[in-house]
Amino acid sequence: MKKFYLGMETIRITQNYDGKTSHYNHSHGTPADYPIDMAGADGGQSCYFAPVDMKITAIKGVGSSTTNTVWLVSTEEVKTPTFIDKVFMSLTHWNDNAMKWKVGDIVKAGEVITWEGTDGASGNHLHVCFGRGYSDNWVKNSKGSWVDTGDNKKPQEVAYIYDKFSKTVDTCGINFEHTDNIDYDNFLPPRGYYQKGDSGENVEKIDDFYMTKVRGNYFGEYTYWCVKAFQHINHLEEDGNIGAITLGKMKEQGLNKNVRLPERGWFTKGDSSDDVAIIDNFLCEKVKGNYYGDYTENCTKALQTIGKQDGVYDDAIDGCFGAKTLKTAEYYGFHY
Ligand SMILES: [Zn+2]
16 A cells, blocks of 8 residues: 655645635635645746546536646555545646646656646646545535535645655645655554564654553553563563552652652552653653564553544454554654
């Protein structure tokens, strides 16, 4: 499966979807769409490439006063920063002579869809909208703007910036996710999962993700499983609670000496305090790295446990990071 990304070699956005120039009523009406104006390398006419195979579903405006617009839908499901599904895209303002495709054509990945133009615009650019699923038309919204039909999404929810293809000059304040690898299925190793003993760049990405889950001032599932990893490594009773012995061992290894046990005599799941925040930071340092050791394995168990509780993971709580676990991690915000 491929990732979906912005199809211009220079990313220079001159108006975001909240732009007061002409986009505000698009994104603040009902229904809404979320256009960006892409102006390419300079004031000239840069082209827009298909990032994946896309089918032309509609072309409007050629030879008429209607602003030229083409709609395309990916021929297969793609990976976006927020979902996996087919996606659509519309490109507006290209000139009449810049459309060689017809409805039903498939534009292959890497082929030029069209070029920036001035049809219905004062300067060369493309007005670009994105969404999930299918679209081939406009509808007038409550603020009088013509917006795409379908499940319109913000551009950063649908498209990555592919750093090996695009040079980013200006995103007009939009936080896009960047990637240097558009082959989504390449994340897992050939055997199909990561397990204890593995290492490398992708394991580091997993660990970075887990650190964001451990950090905080709350003793939740991640803290619990990290404490168990700490106890396992240090040959202590693996109950996942922090009593005097576990706390003492943590202090030997650099935990702030001022951390005090609560009145009950131990920290446990559900606790929340400044001291828990210090412990979580200490555990984060243990998780950190590019090695799939006891901490990574147990963080995976935390992820799988939470996924099971939330009904998004239905496999074993085994600490192995395979396709189902990857999907679960993505559900909770993991990106790579
Ligand atoms: Zn525009």
